[in-house]
Amino acid sequence: MSAFELTLLSIGSVLLALFLVRSAYPFAERRLSTIAERRSAHLKSDFMRLSSRKLLGCFVASGAVIGVASYLVSGNVMISLIAASIPVLFSELAVKKYRRQRRIRIVSQLPSFLETLSGYVKAGHSLPEGLVSAIPLLPHGIKEEISWLSQLNRLGTPLSDAFLAWEERMPSPELSLVARPMRIAISTGGNIVSLLERARDVLRARQRQQDKMQSMTAQGRLQALVLTMLPPIFLLVLSKMEDGFWDAITGTGTGRMLILTAGILQLFGWLFIRKILAIKL
Numbered sequence: 001m002s003a004f005e006l007t008l009l010s011i012g013s014v015l016l017a018l019f020l021v022r023s024a025y026p027f028a029e030r031r032l033s034t035i036a037e038r039r040s041a042h043l044k045s046d047f048m049r050l051s052s053r054k055l056l057g058c059f060v061a062s063g064a065v066i067g068v069a070s071y072l073v074s075g076n077v078m079i080s081l082i083a084a085s086i087p088v089l090f091s092e093l094a095v096k097k098y099r100r101q102r103r104i105r106i107v108s109q110l111p112s113f114l115e116t117l118s119g120y121v122k123a124g125h126s127l128p129e130g131l132v133s134a135i136p137l138l139p140h141g142i143k144e145e146i147s148w149l150s151q152l153n154r155l156g157t158p159l160s161d162a163f164l165a166w167e168e169r170m171p172s173p174e175l176s177l178v179a180r181p182m183r184i185a186i187s188t189g190g191n192i193v194s195l196l197e198r199a200r201d202v203l204r205a206r207q208r209q210q211d212k213m214q215s216m217t218a219q220g221r222l223q224a225l226v227l228t229m230l231p232p233i234f235l236l237v238l239s240k241m242e243d244g245f246w247d248a249i250t251g252t253g254t255g256r257m258l259i260l261t262a263g264i265l266q267l268f269g270w271l272f273i274r275k276i277l278a279i280k281l
Contacts, residue, residue, distance in 0.1 A: 032056055035088060042095050045169075046102055047144040055091075062087040102141060107174045109142040111203045114178065118196035127192055128153055145170070160186045174203055224273040228266055 036055040043050050067084030116137055120130035131150045138146060145166065152162045160183040167179040178199050185195050239246035249255035 032059055032088065035059075035091065039091055039095050042099070046099055047148075048098075059087050059091070103170060103172060105141045106145060106170065107172055107203075108207065109139055110174060110178060111200045111207070113138055113142050113146065114196045114200040114203070118193050118200070121193050121196065127186070128159060174206065177202060220273065220276075224270055227273075228270045231262060231266060 036052040040052040063084040067080045070083035071080035116134045117130050120133050149162050149166050153159050163179040163183050181195050
């Protein structure tokens with residue numbers, strides 16, 4: 001191929017690449033903006049102020065870093081493009097995990113909140129006054145939730161309806177154990193202090209039982225981790241000890257099929273063990 005033909009081919013390739021980029025950019029921008037706005041709304045509902053513009057910048061920056069790093073390692077453009085999309089693809093899982101961890105933390109803080117609230121009600125405060133007074137003493141997490149609950153009541157929502165909205169906002173058995181009796185007691189004029197103390201004791205008993213179950217299943221979780229990581233580590237050691245072992249496995253269709261089957265079976269085994277160890281009270 002002559003230099004002139006090579007130059008024409010290079011110019012044509014660049015122009016084609018620019019055309020494809022300009023055609024795909026508006027769609028990609030709209031898609032990324034939509035995903036960023038959705039994730040921002042989910043985080044905002046959990047009192048984490050992170051604008052969609054900042055999230056979009058995080059997607060672009062982290063995707064560029066991962067894409068460049070994967071290209072330097074693999075030298076394959078397609079692999080680097082797939083790797084660059086990882087932050088967007090896994091953003092929903094990250095948000096769900098954050099919300100789940102936050103809910104677990106709030107549930108663990110419920111007994112201390114109930115104890116503080118019962119103390120204010122014992123001292124002669126009304127329930128709305130006790131909620132407002134307890135807010136500065138609460139740790140982050142449940143503090144934002146009780147502030148939201150108190151603000152909802154100050155804006156004119158009856159306190160029983162505010163507890164119902166809180167239960168719908170954060171569905172969990174522990175929160176229902178607090179919200180539902182409170183709604184009944186507020187409507188019928190029951191003993192609020194006794195109810196708060198009983199709910200506190202029940203939640204603490206549940207937490208002690210959960211901690212006991214976690215300690216009893218710790219060995220099983222460790223075994224699941226060891227059994228899951230043992231085959232890939234063994235494969236890596238063999239590939240280092242025996243020259244040509246890795247090429248012999250990955251260079252044939254049978255070997256690749258065996259590796260894929262083993263990986264799928266490992267994944268199913270790990271999920272099965274986790275399912276067995278997931279004890280719900």
